[in-house]
Amino acid sequence: MFTRFEEYAATQMLGQPDSPPRNDGKLLFSEEWQRTVFGLALALSKEGHFEWEDFRHNLISAIAAWEKNACAGEVTWDYYEQYAKALIELLEQRGMLKPGELERQMRLDEASK
Protein backbone atom coordinates (compact mmCIF):
# COMPACT_ATOMS: atom_id res chain seq x y z
CA MET A 1 0.00 0.00 0.00
CA PHE A 2 1.33 3.41 -0.93
CA THR A 3 0.40 6.67 0.67
CA ARG A 4 2.33 8.69 -1.90
CA PHE A 5 1.82 8.72 -5.64
CA GLU A 6 5.56 9.21 -6.20
CA GLU A 7 6.39 5.96 -4.40
CA TYR A 8 3.64 4.03 -6.14
CA ALA A 9 4.79 5.27 -9.55
CA ALA A 10 8.46 4.46 -9.03
CA THR A 11 7.75 1.06 -7.50
CA GLN A 12 5.55 -0.03 -10.40
CA MET A 13 8.60 0.31 -12.65
CA LEU A 14 11.12 -1.56 -10.51
CA GLY A 15 12.24 -4.87 -11.92
CA GLN A 16 10.29 -4.17 -15.13
CA PRO A 17 11.64 -3.28 -18.58
CA ASP A 18 11.05 0.42 -17.84
CA SER A 19 12.93 0.46 -14.51
CA PRO A 20 14.81 3.77 -14.15
CA PRO A 21 18.60 3.86 -13.58
CA ARG A 22 19.43 3.87 -9.88
CA ASN A 23 22.48 3.90 -7.70
CA ASP A 24 22.54 3.08 -3.98
CA GLY A 25 18.85 3.75 -3.40
CA LYS A 26 18.87 6.98 -5.41
CA LEU A 27 17.57 7.76 -8.86
CA LEU A 28 20.51 8.31 -11.15
CA PHE A 29 20.38 11.35 -13.42
CA SER A 30 23.46 12.24 -15.40
CA GLU A 31 22.00 15.46 -16.86
CA GLU A 32 19.53 18.03 -15.54
CA TRP A 33 17.07 17.40 -18.42
CA GLN A 34 16.78 13.75 -17.36
CA ARG A 35 15.71 14.86 -13.90
CA THR A 36 13.23 17.34 -15.39
CA VAL A 37 11.60 14.87 -17.77
CA PHE A 38 11.31 12.26 -15.03
CA GLY A 39 9.52 14.84 -12.87
CA LEU A 40 7.35 16.05 -15.76
CA ALA A 41 5.75 12.67 -16.40
CA LEU A 42 5.20 12.06 -12.70
CA ALA A 43 3.73 15.50 -12.06
CA LEU A 44 1.36 15.24 -15.05
CA SER A 45 0.10 11.84 -13.96
CA LYS A 46 -0.14 12.91 -10.33
CA GLU A 47 -2.35 15.82 -11.39
CA GLY A 48 -4.61 13.42 -13.27
CA HIS A 49 -3.69 14.13 -16.91
CA PHE A 50 -3.12 10.45 -17.58
CA GLU A 51 -2.89 7.13 -15.77
CA TRP A 52 0.65 6.17 -14.81
CA GLU A 53 0.12 2.74 -16.39
CA ASP A 54 -0.71 4.40 -19.73
CA PHE A 55 2.59 6.27 -19.65
CA ARG A 56 4.44 3.07 -18.74
CA HIS A 57 2.79 1.29 -21.64
CA ASN A 58 4.24 3.88 -24.04
CA LEU A 59 7.63 3.76 -22.34
CA ILE A 60 7.85 -0.02 -22.52
CA SER A 61 6.91 0.13 -26.22
CA ALA A 62 9.53 2.81 -26.89
CA ILE A 63 12.18 0.73 -25.15
CA ALA A 64 11.15 -2.41 -27.06
CA ALA A 65 11.33 -0.51 -30.37
CA TRP A 66 14.81 0.76 -29.51
CA GLU A 67 15.97 -2.76 -28.61
CA LYS A 68 14.71 -4.08 -31.93
CA ASN A 69 16.61 -1.47 -33.92
CA ALA A 70 19.56 -0.94 -31.63
CA CYS A 71 22.17 -2.57 -33.83
CA ALA A 72 20.92 -1.12 -37.09
CA GLY A 73 20.79 2.46 -35.84
CA GLU A 74 24.01 2.28 -33.78
CA VAL A 75 22.51 4.80 -31.39
CA THR A 76 23.65 4.14 -27.85
CA TRP A 77 21.16 3.41 -25.10
CA ASP A 78 19.73 6.36 -23.25
CA TYR A 79 16.87 5.54 -20.89
CA TYR A 80 15.68 9.12 -20.53
CA GLU A 81 15.70 9.71 -24.27
CA GLN A 82 13.14 6.90 -24.57
CA TYR A 83 11.33 8.32 -21.56
CA ALA A 84 11.01 11.76 -23.22
CA LYS A 85 9.87 10.14 -26.45
CA ALA A 86 7.20 8.10 -24.67
CA LEU A 87 5.92 11.16 -22.80
CA ILE A 88 5.71 13.35 -25.90
CA GLU A 89 3.86 10.59 -27.77
CA LEU A 90 1.35 10.19 -24.96
CA LEU A 91 0.72 13.95 -24.78
CA GLU A 92 0.14 13.99 -28.55
CA GLN A 93 -2.20 11.01 -28.34
CA ARG A 94 -4.19 12.78 -25.61
CA GLY A 95 -4.30 16.07 -27.51
CA MET A 96 -2.33 17.92 -24.84
CA LEU A 97 0.32 18.64 -27.47
CA LYS A 98 -0.64 19.58 -31.01
CA PRO A 99 1.50 18.56 -33.97
CA GLY A 100 4.36 21.01 -34.49
CA GLU A 101 3.72 22.80 -31.20
CA LEU A 102 6.83 21.51 -29.47
CA GLU A 103 9.05 22.37 -32.43
CA ARG A 104 7.63 25.92 -32.46
CA GLN A 105 8.42 26.32 -28.76
CA MET A 106 11.95 25.03 -29.37
CA ARG A 107 12.46 27.62 -32.12
CA LEU A 108 11.14 30.32 -29.76
CA ASP A 109 13.57 29.22 -27.04
CA GLU A 110 16.40 29.15 -29.56
CA ALA A 111 15.54 32.66 -30.83
CA SER A 112 15.35 34.15 -27.33
CA LYS A 113 18.84 32.92 -26.38
Next chain:
Amino acid sequence: MSSLFDYDKDREAASAAKVRALEALLIKKGVLGSESVDAVLRHFETVAGPFNGARIVARAWVDPEYKARLLEDTPKAIAELQFPGMTGAEGEHMKAVANSPTVHNLIICTLCSCYPWPVLGLPPYWYKDPVFRSRGVREPRAVLREFGVTIPADKDVKVWDSSAQIRWFVIPEQPARSEHLNEEQLAALVTPEAMMGVALVPSPHTA
Protein backbone atom coordinates in the same frame (compact mmCIF):
# COMPACT_ATOMS: atom_id res chain seq x y z
CA MET B 1 36.78 9.07 -31.64
CA SER B 2 36.25 12.80 -31.28
CA SER B 3 33.40 12.76 -33.79
CA LEU B 4 31.66 10.17 -31.63
CA PHE B 5 31.88 12.44 -28.61
CA ASP B 6 30.68 15.45 -30.61
CA TYR B 7 27.68 13.46 -31.64
CA ASP B 8 26.88 12.56 -28.05
CA LYS B 9 27.12 16.17 -26.96
CA ASP B 10 24.71 17.25 -29.71
CA ARG B 11 22.36 14.52 -28.73
CA GLU B 12 22.38 15.59 -25.07
CA ALA B 13 21.83 19.21 -26.10
CA ALA B 14 18.93 18.24 -28.36
CA SER B 15 17.26 16.23 -25.60
CA ALA B 16 17.82 19.04 -23.12
CA ALA B 17 16.28 21.62 -25.48
CA LYS B 18 13.31 19.39 -26.19
CA VAL B 19 12.57 18.76 -22.51
CA ARG B 20 13.03 22.43 -21.63
CA ALA B 21 10.57 23.42 -24.38
CA LEU B 22 8.11 20.75 -23.26
CA GLU B 23 8.10 22.01 -19.70
CA ALA B 24 7.76 25.65 -20.78
CA LEU B 25 4.92 24.79 -23.15
CA LEU B 26 2.94 22.81 -20.57
CA ILE B 27 3.28 25.59 -18.03
CA LYS B 28 2.31 28.22 -20.64
CA LYS B 29 -0.78 26.20 -21.58
CA GLY B 30 -1.75 25.93 -17.94
CA VAL B 31 -1.57 22.11 -18.01
CA LEU B 32 1.09 22.14 -15.31
CA GLY B 33 1.79 24.48 -12.39
CA SER B 34 5.25 26.01 -12.39
CA GLU B 35 6.08 24.29 -9.08
CA SER B 36 4.61 20.85 -9.86
CA VAL B 37 7.72 19.22 -11.27
CA ASP B 38 9.93 20.46 -8.47
CA ALA B 39 7.47 19.28 -5.86
CA VAL B 40 7.52 15.74 -7.25
CA LEU B 41 11.29 15.66 -7.55
CA ARG B 42 11.74 17.05 -4.08
CA HIS B 43 9.92 14.01 -2.74
CA PHE B 44 12.57 11.74 -4.25
CA GLU B 45 15.45 13.96 -3.30
CA THR B 46 14.57 14.69 0.30
CA VAL B 47 12.14 12.00 1.46
CA ALA B 48 12.24 8.84 -0.61
CA GLY B 49 15.61 9.27 -2.27
CA PRO B 50 18.58 9.84 -0.03
CA PHE B 51 19.94 6.93 1.90
CA ASN B 52 19.38 8.39 5.37
CA GLY B 53 19.57 4.98 6.97
CA ALA B 54 23.37 4.93 7.10
CA ARG B 55 23.40 7.93 9.41
CA ILE B 56 20.84 6.32 11.70
CA VAL B 57 22.91 3.14 11.95
CA ALA B 58 26.20 4.99 12.53
CA ARG B 59 24.60 7.01 15.33
CA ALA B 60 23.28 3.80 16.91
CA TRP B 61 26.77 2.27 16.78
CA VAL B 62 28.52 5.19 18.48
CA ASP B 63 25.75 5.94 20.98
CA PRO B 64 24.24 2.92 22.79
CA GLU B 65 21.60 5.12 24.40
CA TYR B 66 20.49 6.32 20.97
CA LYS B 67 20.33 2.69 19.83
CA ALA B 68 18.09 1.84 22.79
CA ARG B 69 15.79 4.76 21.93
CA LEU B 70 15.75 3.70 18.27
CA LEU B 71 14.62 0.18 19.15
CA GLU B 72 12.11 1.48 21.67
CA ASP B 73 10.43 4.21 19.58
CA THR B 74 11.85 4.23 16.05
CA PRO B 75 9.95 7.21 14.57
CA LYS B 76 10.81 9.38 17.56
CA ALA B 77 14.50 8.46 17.44
CA ILE B 78 14.65 9.10 13.68
CA ALA B 79 13.01 12.48 14.22
CA GLU B 80 15.89 13.41 16.55
CA LEU B 81 18.24 13.38 13.54
CA GLN B 82 16.08 15.93 11.70
CA PHE B 83 16.42 14.76 8.13
CA PRO B 84 15.33 17.49 5.74
CA GLY B 85 11.91 16.93 4.23
CA MET B 86 11.03 14.03 6.48
CA THR B 87 8.04 15.11 8.49
CA GLY B 88 4.90 13.42 9.70
CA ALA B 89 3.52 10.45 7.85
CA GLU B 90 6.63 9.27 6.00
CA GLY B 91 8.47 8.12 9.11
CA GLU B 92 5.45 7.12 11.11
CA HIS B 93 5.32 3.37 10.69
CA MET B 94 8.97 2.40 10.87
CA LYS B 95 10.41 -0.08 13.32
CA ALA B 96 14.08 -0.99 13.77
CA VAL B 97 15.40 -4.43 14.73
CA ALA B 98 19.04 -5.02 15.69
CA ASN B 99 21.35 -7.78 14.54
CA SER B 100 23.44 -9.28 17.36
CA PRO B 101 25.89 -12.15 17.84
CA THR B 102 22.87 -14.44 18.35
CA VAL B 103 20.26 -13.04 15.90
CA HIS B 104 20.24 -12.07 12.23
CA ASN B 105 17.23 -10.18 10.88
CA LEU B 106 15.87 -10.23 7.33
CA ILE B 107 13.23 -7.85 5.99
CA ILE B 108 10.76 -8.86 3.30
CA CYS B 109 7.24 -7.93 2.28
CA THR B 110 4.94 -10.79 1.32
CA LEU B 111 1.94 -8.61 0.44
CA CYS B 112 3.16 -6.01 -1.99
CA SER B 113 6.41 -4.20 -1.53
CA CYS B 114 6.20 -2.07 1.57
CA TYR B 115 9.55 -0.52 2.22
CA PRO B 116 10.93 2.13 4.56
CA TRP B 117 11.59 4.66 1.77
CA PRO B 118 12.56 7.55 4.00
CA VAL B 119 15.51 5.66 5.44
CA LEU B 120 16.51 3.37 2.58
CA GLY B 121 15.68 5.27 -0.60
CA LEU B 122 14.40 3.41 -3.68
CA PRO B 123 14.07 -0.34 -3.17
CA PRO B 124 16.26 -2.67 -5.24
CA TYR B 125 14.39 -4.36 -8.10
CA TRP B 126 14.42 -7.86 -6.59
CA TYR B 127 12.58 -6.65 -3.48
CA LYS B 128 9.36 -6.86 -5.50
CA ASP B 129 10.14 -10.30 -6.89
CA PRO B 130 7.51 -12.80 -5.66
CA VAL B 131 10.17 -15.53 -5.61
CA PHE B 132 12.37 -13.53 -3.24
CA ARG B 133 9.36 -12.77 -1.09
CA SER B 134 8.07 -16.31 -0.77
CA ARG B 135 11.48 -17.97 -0.43
CA GLY B 136 12.45 -15.34 2.16
CA VAL B 137 9.73 -16.73 4.40
CA ARG B 138 10.22 -20.40 3.56
CA GLU B 139 13.99 -20.73 3.50
CA PRO B 140 15.63 -17.50 4.68
CA ARG B 141 19.01 -19.15 5.30
CA ALA B 142 19.19 -20.39 1.70
CA VAL B 143 18.18 -16.98 0.34
CA LEU B 144 20.80 -15.29 2.52
CA ARG B 145 23.47 -17.75 1.31
CA GLU B 146 22.67 -16.72 -2.25
CA PHE B 147 23.27 -13.11 -1.25
CA GLY B 148 26.65 -14.22 0.09
CA VAL B 149 25.64 -14.14 3.74
CA THR B 150 26.15 -17.44 5.56
CA ILE B 151 24.50 -17.51 8.96
CA PRO B 152 25.96 -20.06 11.41
CA ALA B 153 23.48 -22.79 12.40
CA ASP B 154 23.49 -21.69 16.04
CA LYS B 155 22.46 -18.13 15.13
CA ASP B 156 18.74 -17.38 14.89
CA VAL B 157 17.34 -15.92 11.68
CA LYS B 158 14.26 -13.76 12.17
CA VAL B 159 12.17 -12.71 9.18
CA TRP B 160 10.15 -9.51 9.42
CA ASP B 161 7.28 -8.96 7.04
CA SER B 162 6.82 -5.29 6.22
CA SER B 163 3.33 -3.95 5.75
CA ALA B 164 1.59 -0.62 5.52
CA GLN B 165 1.34 -0.70 9.32
CA ILE B 166 4.99 -1.48 10.10
CA ARG B 167 7.97 -0.96 7.82
CA TRP B 168 10.96 -2.73 9.29
CA PHE B 169 14.65 -2.03 8.89
CA VAL B 170 17.74 -3.68 10.34
CA ILE B 171 20.49 -2.15 12.46
CA PRO B 172 23.40 -4.30 11.27
CA GLU B 173 26.25 -5.30 13.58
CA GLN B 174 29.18 -2.92 13.67
CA PRO B 175 32.03 -4.61 11.81
CA ALA B 176 35.27 -5.63 13.53
CA ARG B 177 38.20 -3.20 13.38
CA SER B 178 35.99 -0.14 12.90
CA GLU B 179 36.14 1.23 16.46
CA HIS B 180 38.58 3.98 15.45
CA LEU B 181 36.24 5.45 12.81
CA ASN B 182 34.10 8.50 13.41
CA GLU B 183 30.36 8.58 12.82
CA GLU B 184 30.64 9.85 9.25
CA GLN B 185 33.21 7.21 8.30
CA LEU B 186 31.04 4.52 9.86
CA ALA B 187 28.00 5.73 7.91
CA ALA B 188 29.96 5.31 4.68
CA LEU B 189 30.25 1.56 5.36
CA VAL B 190 26.48 0.98 5.63
CA THR B 191 24.49 -0.08 2.55
CA PRO B 192 20.71 -0.31 1.99
CA GLU B 193 21.21 -4.08 1.57
CA ALA B 194 22.77 -4.34 5.04
CA MET B 195 19.71 -2.55 6.43
CA MET B 196 17.45 -5.09 4.72
CA GLY B 197 19.46 -7.93 6.24
CA VAL B 198 20.69 -9.35 2.93
CA ALA B 199 24.26 -8.15 3.49
CA LEU B 200 26.67 -7.66 6.37
CA VAL B 201 28.70 -4.50 6.88
CA PRO B 202 32.29 -5.39 5.99
CA SER B 203 35.29 -4.33 8.09
CA PRO B 204 36.80 -1.10 6.74
CA HIS B 205 39.93 -2.68 5.27
CA THR B 206 38.30 -5.65 3.66
CA ALA B 207 35.61 -3.43 2.08
